[in-house]
Amino acid sequence: xxxxxxxxxxxxLKVMLDNDPCSMIEAEFVKPGKGQAFxxxxxxxxxxxxxxxxxxxSGESIEAADxxxxxxxxxxxxxxxxxxxxxxxxxxxxxSADTVGxxxxxxxxxxxxxxxxxxxxxxxxxxxxxxxxxxxxxDPGLKGDTSSGGSKPATLETGAVVRVPLFxxxxxxxxxxxxxxxxxxxx
Amino acid sequence: MLARVRQFFAARxxxxxxxxxxxxxxxxxxxxxxxxxxxxxxxxxxxxLYLQTSPEFAxxxxxxxxxxxxxxxxxxxxxxxxxxxxxxxxTMLEWYRPGFDHHQLMDEVDALLGDILGTPPAARWTxxxxxxxxxxxxxHTARQDQLEAVARSCGIDPSTxxxxxxxxxxxxxxxxxxxIEPRLPRDRPAIVHxxxxxxxxxxxLRTEGSVQVAERFExxxxxxxxxxxxxxLTDAAEQRERFExxxxxxxxxxxxxxxxxERLLAALEHGLGACxxxxxxxDRLLMVLxxxxxxxxxxxxxxxxx
Numbered sequence: 057x058x059x060x061x062x063x064x065x066x067x068x069l070k071v072m073l074d075n076d077p078c079s080m081i082e083a084e085f086v087k088p089g090k091g092q093a094f095x096x097x098x099x100x101x102x103x104x105x106x107x108x109x110x111x112x113x114s115g116e117s118i119e120a121a122d123x124x125x126x127x128x129x130x131x132x133x134x135x136x137x138x139x140x141x142x143x144x145x146x147x148x149x150x151x152s153a154d155t156v157g158x159x160x161x162x163x164x165x166x167x168x169x170x171x172x173x174x175x176x177x178x179x180x181x182x183x184x185x186x187x188x189x190x191x192x193x194x195d196p197g198l199k200g201d202t203s204s205g206g207s208k209p210a211t212l213e214t215g216a217v218v219r220v221p222l223f224x225x226x227x228x229x230x231x232x233x234x235x236x237x238x239x240x241x242x243x
Numbered sequence: 244m245l246a247r248v249r250q251f252f253a254a255r256x257x258x259x260x261x262x263x264x265x266x267x268x269x270x271x272x273x274x275x276x277x278x279x280x281x282x283x284x285x286x287x288x289x290x291x292l293y294l295q296t297s298p299e300f301a302x303x304x305x306x307x308x309x310x311x312x313x314x315x316x317x318x319x320x321x322x323x324x325x326x327x328x329x330x331x332x333x334t335m336l337e338w339y340r341p342g343f344d345h346h347q348l349m350d351e352v353d354a355l356l357g358d359i360l361g362t363p364p365a366a367r368w369t370x371x372x373x374x375x376x377x378x379x380x381x382x383h384t385a386r387q388d389q390l391e392a393v394a395r396s397c398g399i400d401p402s403t404x405x406x407x408x409x410x411x412x413x414x415x416x417x418x419x420x421x422x423i424e425p426r427l428p429r430d431r432p433a434i435v436h437x438x439x440x441x442x443x444x445x446x447x448l449r450t451e452g453s454v455q456v457a458e459r460f461e462x463x464x465x466x467x468x469x470x471x472x473x474x475x476l477t478d479a480a481e482q483r484e485r486f487e488x489x490x491x492x493x494x495x496x497x498x499x500x501x502x503x504x505e506r507l508l509a510a511l512e513h514g515l516g517a518c519x520x521x522x523x524x525x526d527r528l529l530m531v532l533x534x535x536x537x538x539x540x541x542x543x544x545x546x547x548x549x
Contacts, residue, residue: 063325085326089461089471089522090444091416092274093324094405109398111417113405114323 058120070123077121151178161216188243262301269293269501271489276322307510314338345474348519365432390414436460446473465531472521479511
């Protein structure tokens with residue numbers, strides 16, 4: 057079992073805490089001049105996304121988490137699970153709807169996603185920062201109509217709904233920032 | 244900045260001294276770890292030597308010899324301490340004032356900070372009042388389980404291994420570093436004084452009502468712990484008892500037990516007049532002055548590049 061000692065703690069380190077894999081956000085060595093040394097850590101639970109804080113004894117070791125972040129190609133969705141392929145080994149992995157979460161709003165076949173594996177199981181999927189998606193439904197824009205702030209909703213091929221400028225029409229391809237879900241430009 | 248520190252003490256008639264960085268005796272404090280080296284060339288067998296964790300013992304020997312008020316700017320070394328505010332080798336300003344108590348020394352360190360940092364007078368609290376104010380508990384009388392409950396309610400979550408070894412003072416330290424220090428003022432220094440007797444280190448004890456407090460103080464500026472001062476313990480017998488207690492605690496924790504510095508005790512027996520002393524981290528002072536976030540920003544080369 058691989059372990060990490062507190063002097064190896066740094067942001068990005070993957071460790072096991074209460075049986076869940078976590079990623080360190082921040083680790084700070086704390087030592088009062090006349091007291092015991094501690095290492096204070098903020099971590100993100102990679103299964104729940106929750107941020108937690110924990111304090112360790114300086115010199116203590118904790119179990120490493122077998123976590124790998126790797127780009128994979130999104131293949132298809134079988135109605136229940138999402139399927140991805142590691143491009144160099146062609147090995148396929150599946151992820152549940154819960155695991156894919158909101159990422160499903162932004163990805164379509166053949167997109168390359170950042171997949172996080174824990175003990176060879178998919179625990180999270182991140183869409184590329186920018187994607188290009190086709191508009192499947194939107195009202196025709198009316199010239200000069202600025203009552204809605206110059207924008208209107210549009211439904212994309214993945215089912216996501218974004219605010220777009222009035223001049224956008226069905227069939228156009230749009231560039232979207234997936235981190236904010238905001239329209240950037242025509243694709 | 245160093246030139247201004249020296250001007251400050253010159254104007255006050257405090258003499259600059261130098262004492263050896265290498266000593267035959269290490270510190271017995273349970274929470275400090277000395278670096279060691281070995282002297283080969285003089286004796287038939289090699290002599291182990293300790294790199295000082297502070298110049299305190301040597302300076303007290305000078306005081307007992309009647310040198311009057313003294314200060315020193317020098318290197319100190321602490322094994323295993325590396326972080327945002329720690330480098331194993333660092334620069335310490337330490338000074339002693341015969342005839343001062345800890346309140347007079349607080350005034351002087353506050354004046355020094357005003358001079359160097361341009362800060363207004365420090366806010367001062369007793370350790371007890373600070374705990375009452377921020378976490379609503381009396382640190383002198385609360386039981387360990389009460390301290391633990393308050394700490395956990397403040398979101399302090401120690402690992403299983405850490406929690407198993409935590410004593411009453413460690414819970415106080417956790418509350419201080421996690422719960423209180425982040426809420427100390429940033430617009431002026433903060434001085435905390437009258438520590439629990441169990442955290443006296445080398446400070447005198449005083450009975451305050453029904454509790455014993457240590458005449459020790461800590462100085463904070465810009466969110467950093469900057470200095471620690473004492474109304475110094477000068478009683479040789481009590482000093483020997485504290486060294487022995489430290490050594491027993493180190494033995495229980497499986498740590499090395501440096502021999503007691505008999506030269507210091509001899510100096511105390513000879514007679515160290517009432518005095519107050521303080522050690523201030525010069526690198527951290529420079530961090531506050533320059534707004535540096537990490538200690539390596541104010542070091543020429545941190546330990547990784549030394």
